[in-house]
Amino acid sequence: xxxxxxxxxxxxxxxxxxxxxVAIPYIWLLLFFLAPFVIVFKISLAxxxxxxxxxxxxxxxxxxxxxxxxxxxxxxxxxFQDSLYFVTYLNSVKLAFIATFFxxxxxYPIAYGIARSPQPTRNILLLLVVIPFWISFLLRVYxxxxxxxxNGLINGFLLWLGVIDQPLELLYTDTAVYIGMVYSYLPYMxxxxxxxxxxxxxxxxxxxxxxGAKKWQGFLDVTLPLSMPGIIAGCLLVxxxxxxxxxxxxxxxxxxTLMIGRVLFDEFFLNRDWPVASxxxxxxxxxxxxxxxxxxxxxxxxTSEATA
Amino acid sequence: xxxxxxxxxxxxxxxxFAFLYIPILLVIIYSFxxxxxxxxxxxxxxxxxxxxxxxxxxxxxxxxxFQIAAITATFATIMGxxxxxxxxxxxxxxxxxxxSGMIASPLVMPExxxxxxxxxxxxxxxxxxxxxxxxxxxxxxxxxxTFSMAYVAxxxxxxxxEINESLEEAAMDLGARPLRVLWDITLPIIFPAMISGWLLxxxxxxxxxxxxxxxxxxxxxxxxxxIFSKVRLGVSPDxxxxxxxxxxxxxLGLCIAAWITSRQNRSAK
Numbered sequence: 195x196x197x198x199x200x201x202x203x204x205x206x207x208x209x210x211x212x213x214x215x216v217a218i219p220y221i222w223l224l225l226f227f228l229a230p231f232v233i234v235f236k237i238s239l240a241x242x243x244x245x246x247x248x249x250x251x252x253x254x255x256x257x258x259x260x261x262x263x264x265x266x267x268x269x270x271x272x273x274f275q276d277s278l279y280f281v282t283y284l285n286s287v288k289l290a291f292i293a294t295f296f297x298x299x300x301x302y303p304i305a306y307g308i309a310r311s312p313q314p315t316r317n318i319l320l321l322l323v324v325i326p327f328w329i330s331f332l333l334r335v336y337x338x339x340x341x342x343x344x345n346g347l348i349n350g351f352l353l354w355l356g357v358i359d360q361p362l363e364l365l366y367t368d369t370a371v372y373i374g375m376v377y378s379y380l381p382y383m384x385x386x387x388x389x390x391x392x393x394x395x396x397x398x399x400x401x402x403x404x405x406g407a408k409k410w411q412g413f414l415d416v417t418l419p420l421s422m423p424g425i426i427a428g429c430l431l432v433x434x435x436x437x438x439x440x441x442x443x444x445x446x447x448x449x450x451t452l453m454i455g456r457v458l459f460d461e462f463f464l465n466r467d468w469p470v471a472s473x474x475x476x477x478x479x480x481x482x483x484x485x486x487x488x489x490x491x492x493x494x495x496x497t498s499e500a501t502a
Numbered sequence: 503x504x505x506x507x508x509x510x511x512x513x514x515x516x517x518x519f520a521f522l523y524i525p526i527l528l529v530i531i532y533s534f535x536x537x538x539x540x541x542x543x544x545x546x547x548x549x550x551x552x553x554x555x556x557x558x559x560x561x562x563x564x565x566x567x568f569q570i571a572a573i574t575a576t577f578a579t580i581m582g583x584x585x586x587x588x589x590x591x592x593x594x595x596x597x598x599x600x601x602s603g604m605i606a607s608p609l610v611m612p613e614x615x616x617x618x619x620x621x622x623x624x625x626x627x628x629x630x631x632x633x634x635x636x637x638x639x640x641x642x643x644x645x646x647x648t649f650s651m652a653y654v655a656x657x658x659x660x661x662x663x664e665i666n667e668s669l670e671e672a673a674m675d676l677g678a679r680p681l682r683v684l685w686d687i688t689l690p691i692i693f694p695a696m697i698s699g700w701l702l703x704x705x706x707x708x709x710x711x712x713x714x715x716x717x718x719x720x721x722x723x724x725x726x727x728x729i730f731s732k733v734r735l736g737v738s739p740d741x742x743x744x745x746x747x748x749x750x751x752x753x754l755g756l757c758i759a760a761w762i763t764s765r766q767n768r769s770a771k
Binding site (some may be wrong): 211212215216218219220222223224226227228229230231233236237247300301303304306307308310317319321322323324325326328329330331332333334336337338339340341343347377380409435436437438439440441444445455456459462463471472475479480481482486489490493 | 515518522584587588597607647714718760
């Protein structure tokens with residue numbers, strides 16, 4: 195009898211522990227992840243004013259003690275009317291898309307090569323891919339400034355070769371942004387591709403070649419279609435952060451390299467227009483919802499397949 | 503004998519790793535350049551390292567960044583482990599869908615949005631409840647914990663789905679209470695994953711520029727903020743020296759970690 199009582203007591207205590215384990219991260223995320231988005235949405239519906247904080251309140255206390263709610267869609271209308279924002283959104287998508295394409299083009303052969311290497315070499319090569327990933331992003335972007343400068347290494351080398359007689363304008367251009375993005379995001383492309391390619395059953399390729407397929411046919415008809423999940427994962431991991439990128443266009447891009455992350459940053463810090471910055475953030479989020487949801491669905495599929 | 507295909511793979515690997523490492527090597531070489539003009543070679547020297555260690559601004563910023571990173575990594579590991587455990591082991595509770603959305607989203611959220619939304623939260627909180635009284639180390643740390651714990655949760659979750667639940671079930675069948683199972687079986691198994699999570703959080707926090715720029719106040723400048731304000735104006739030799747120190751430390755740490763895991767794997771076999 196007493197044993198039974200102890201037992202129920204214990205299970206109540208264990209359930210309390212369960213609640214405790216769930217509650218702490220849950221409350222933290224509600225407060226510091228979800229609530230901020232509600233506030234961004236709220237402020238995107240306010241008017242900018244010169245005050246501290248620089249936007250109109252949502253609730254106004256009227257003289258008779260009641261409340262009135264003040265909202266405006268002016269900020270969103272402004273985004274649609276001023277062509278700068280539309281062009282910037284389009285340009286961000288274009289830059290991110292082209293950068294993703296080149297990252298795939300360079301990353302695929304590397305991932306393939308690593309996956310086909312014998313075991314001790316493979317681990318060393320993987321470590322070599324991971325090391326730059328752990329070195330500061332900012333410093334890796336910075337390292338290209340010295341290479342691309344007007345009197346930098348590429349120009350110095352080309353002048354010395356005699357290929358050009360005027361230094362090329364490389365830094366502060368879209369080309370520099372592409373180079374910076376491909377360079378910074380290459381590990382994000384290689385790792386999921388490698389994880390996929392290493393699982394490929396080599397016997398399938400042998401069967402294809404036994405049936406008379408050439409090496410490139412085997413690659414196109416067997417390897418490439420089977421590695422599609424890796425390609426999609428890698429491309430999304432590059433494309434999603436590239437759209438909102440701030441550091442790379444700020445350091446390597448020119449004044450005319452319009453990217454949405456940079457415009458948001460400037461709108462906020464230089465113009466101090468918090469409502470418009472919030473509206474820019476909301477639209478950027480809407481732009482990213484589709485790829486993000488798609489990515490998470492793919493991930494969920496992968497994990498359920500892996501556990502099945 | 504190399505056939506055409508392996509020659510192609512070999513050159514792809516050479517090109518790829520040259521692309522990844524030449525910029526880093528150049529920064530290291532030029533950090534020993536005596537000339538103030540960064541691309542003109544003026545002979546070997548340590549003068550930028552000496553200058554770096556006499557620059558109080560850089561040392562203060564580095565100290566602040568390391569403090570934030572250490573606190574962030576510790577709290578992110580604790581809460582990220584909880585979150586990863588929830589995702590892998592607690593299959594049913596009210597609001598699980600919202601939770602899984604909130605724990606996965608910080609991984610893909612653009613930094614400018616995270617930074618802006620957290621700053622607006624801090625400003626609103628200050629308005630309503632008077633906290634935080636000032637922005638700086640405290641607000642940066644909260645922001646860093648929030649996105650780092652998502653990375654830790656992914657690591658812990660994947661480790662927990664990898665290992666067989668039967669070990670935990672066996673302990674439970676032999677009469678161990680769930681808490682005892684957690685303490686004696688689950689935690690020791692995921693301990694290496696927690697260490698990786700701590701290191702990853704530390705690095706992410708040390709590396710962050712955009713979010714810290716948003717949520718920091720006038721008094722607090724982290725190392726990336728200082729570096730950014732300097733290199734915005736162009737290449738600067740003392741940043742080369744600083745970059746070299748960070749690169750050497752990170753590379754050594756990773757190689758030691760890889761060596762330890764490979765030795766453990768060998769002894770396990």
